[in-house]
Amino acid sequence: MISYCIVYPHPLYNLGLVSLMEKFKPGQTACIRTGLYPKECLLKISDWLGELIFIGVFSKGNDEIKLVEAIKKKSKKSQILLISTPEYSEVTRKCFIKGANGLVYVHSSEDLFLDALTRIISNEVVMPHGFRIHPDLNQMVANQRAAGRLDFHLTFREKEILALICKGLNNRTISEQLFISDQTVAVHRKNLFRKMGVKNSISLMQAAREKRLIPLL
Incomplete structure (x- = not known):
């Protein structure tokens, strides 16, 4: 059983991820929490940590970066998959440096997303084509x-x-x-x-x- 949680306060977005997780491993996934805010998560990390953590990165602040760092300090086994757009690449780069395991863009196809999940669960690093952590x-x-x-x-x-x-x-x-x-x-x-x-x-x-x-x- 793969336990997971979703850190992004958007109901439709959360429903979509839950549906995709059920397609990924029918009957083998358990959603711990959805609709979480990064700041809320930082206060009580132990209450919601799962094997897989989805973090929506749709702002240019530091909350998501701090959250990734805090998660990795608390649980090395938790895999973090960022979901974002190229507009927030500077934030997602910093999240990778703090320990995030993967990134998919919100406009990605279902097949690409499911492939990313397979690779994340296998402890691989997942990045969109053309995305770089390092400088030019x-x-x-x-x-x-x-x-x-x-x-x-x-x-x-x-x-x-x-x-x-x-x-x-x-x-x-x-x-x-x-x-x-x-x-x-x-x-x-x-x-x-x-x-x-x-x-x-x-x-x-x-x-x-x-x-x-x-x-x-």
Whole structure:
């Protein structure tokens, strides 16, 4: 049974998500709460936490960012799926940095949304096509040249894989693009975690951003 809650105070939006969750896993989902406000959630997080948390991001404030951070501090196992539009990309980027696991746009098709749910439940990172957590790649190149030496060394292949991870690609897709096995990608991903001192892909993306790192492709 997959327990979930919806953080967005819009009845029709909530009904739509509940219906999609029933299609996703008929008879295997349980809705804990709907219609929640971010500020309300921050006060009593333990009362509504589920395995899957939908957060609607339709404002340019900081409440959703604070909520994502608070959820991840309380429960590492909770998967957070943001639902938003490109207009609020700056907020959703910050939510990813704080630990959000995925993003789908509100205008996405039903099939795309259900695919995103499957990937989220499998602990994959889900992002819309063209969405990036990190800055523009050209700017990152300039930043790296200005930053000088790093405190660790990445191989050419690790840099290739880091670039694709930062685009939100999973191991299978990366292996297909680079013509290597899934297992090889997994080993490189673990090496990147170790070298950059992180424990998951979201933290890896954040570290790459903070260190102004760009793969030399």
